[in-house]
Amino acid sequence: MAENSTRTIGVLTSGGDAPGMNAAIRAVVRKAIQNGMKVKGIYRGYTGLLNEEIVDMDKRSVSDIIQRGGTILGTARCEEMRTEEGQAEAAQICHDHGIDSLVVIGGDGSYRGALALSRHGINAIGIPGTIDLDIACSEYTIGFDTAINTAMEAIDKVRDTSSSHERCSIIEVMGRNAGYIALWCGIANGAEDILIPETYDYDEQRIVDNIINNRKHGKRHHIIINAEGIGHSTSMARRIEAATGIETRATILGYMQRGGSPTCKDRFYASIMGAYAADIAAQGKSNRVVCLQHGEVTDVDIEEALVMEKHISDYQFEISKALST
Ligand code: F6P
Secondary structure (H helix, E strand, O other), rough: OOOOOEEEEEEEEEOOOOOOHHHHHHHHHHHHHHHEEEEEEEEEEEHHHOOOOEEEHHHHHHOOOOOOOOOOOOOOOOOOOOOOHHHHHHHHHHOOOOOOOOHHHHHHHHHHHHHHHHHHOEEEEEEEOOOOOOOOOOOEOOHHHHHHHHHHHHHHHHHHHHHHHEEEEEEEEEOOOOOHHHHHHHHHHHEEEEEOOOOOOOOOOHHHHHHHHHOOOOOEEEEEEEEOOOOOHHHHHHHHHHHOOOOEEEEEEEHHOOOOOOHHHHHHHHHHHHHHHHHHHHHHOOEEEEEEOEEEEEEHHHHHHHHHHOOOOOHHHHHHHHHHO
């Protein structure tokens, strides 16, 4: 493709929101304009695209947002975009509005929609935006750093009261089917047990033995970080209390992990990745996912990105156990 084959670029955020999405929108808009393109913002993800909630954006449309959590464009999970009809209609709407490239800021689910649009002739470019860190092609996803810092601070607070009352606490963190938030917080908060879907064997007796053993050795609290992908923290707490005789409470951190002003790291990568997306669109690269690999921002084919796999580091998980004794 020739240089600057994109004349109009669209941008939307899709799936669960993540801190730093605004910084990514700002970067896409400003760099695309510098690259000589027009920019259209699409509200409420693919749902808004299908409803033609499309507005022109200029450099001032993205003033004063870099520090804000959430997404100024709004987001949605769109069932219609999973259907052939929905995908064809979304592509037609892009054509009608002159959108030749579409930047989709979101997770894997959002890239499936982007891939479908690319098959209808729209150049789709994904930017990894999710607190879960579960996008295989990228070492980093926008929102992860803010989410783990929010969770870490909350877990510190639960730990204070857990120690005072000599209780066991099960704290459930988000992450869908991935255990990255749990692993990072588990290590950063010095948790006694970390339960992640990638490795958990459902052996509660081992946890019970660990709690009793730690208590014998003078530990005044026992923090268990439980990943959302395992869940059932409240019933687990009841069973553990019955088996150990130690008061056990469950805390589910929930959506607070998705909000708040993005950290420096999230703003930084969101800005670089957003600008990079506008640059590759200008260069005529098509159907790519922007990603971080070996510490550098680069891009991979969207179809390849969707079949890649990512694994929790065995070493990091082993270390988390070694340090909690
Ligand atoms: O993908 C981000 C995330 O917060 C996951 O950790 C969680 O499983 C999911 O979104 C919750 O989604 P919803 O906002 O649709 O309840």
